[in-house]
Amino acid sequence: MRFQYCPDCGSKLILKPIGDEGDTPWCERCQKPLFDMFSTCIIALVVNERGEAALLRQNYISQQYHNLVSGYMKPGETAEECARREIQEELGLTVTSLEFAGSWWFGKKDMLMLGFFAAAHSGEMKLSCEVDGAEWVPVEAALGLVHPRGSVSYAMVEAYLDRKNI
Ligand SMILES: [Zn+2]
Incomplete structure (x- = not known):
């Protein structure tokens, strides 16, 4: 499952480059990545x-x-x-x-x-x-x-x- 919205605060996620992971879904408001889930x-x-x-x-x-x-x-x-x-x-x-x-x-x-x-x-x-x-x-x-x-x-x-x- 790929997140488009933050499951905690509901904000739309942006893509942010994170270390070796590259572009990663990111919540600006919670300041955290939301990696694809399984x-x-x-x-x-x-x-x-x-x-x-x-x-x-x-x-x-x-x-x-x-x-x-x-x-x-x-x-x-x-x-x-x-x-x-x-x-x-x-x-x-x-x-x-x-x-x-x-x-x-x-x-x-x-x-x-x-x-x-x-x-x-x-x-x-x-x-x-x-x-x-x-x-x-x-x-x-x-x-x-x-x-x-x-x-x-x-x-x-x-x-x-x-x-x-x-
Ligand atoms: Zn959030």
Whole structure:
């Protein structure tokens, strides 16, 4: 999102050259830059002690493909806290360990996705109302069930398998 008006005071922004950034939208009244904005989300591949991944059915996202856990970050939260919270909210599972997997830019939604591999015990899942179903499937099988190659979920599963095979 590119600002044209200041979200704090409503003034029309001007372009002002700022250091290495070059011409940047600037509010004269608040004396501050308003850089283009994007959302930051986490996406998590949750794997249990049997090497199975938690795949979600979320009809509002896709009727065809399964999803990984994902969600928007809240202000004040670290990416790790967000990943633990989303996994708890969506699946009712407590994360036992968490590892940063990499980041992906999701251009269709102007979104930076921070990926995590999360370990959790395969206890009973308690699904949130945003989740229509969830199941454990072997990670190898997950490649054929998530959104196809080119998607962030696919890249995440592939990265997990690549790492396992090193
Ligand atoms: Zn302003």
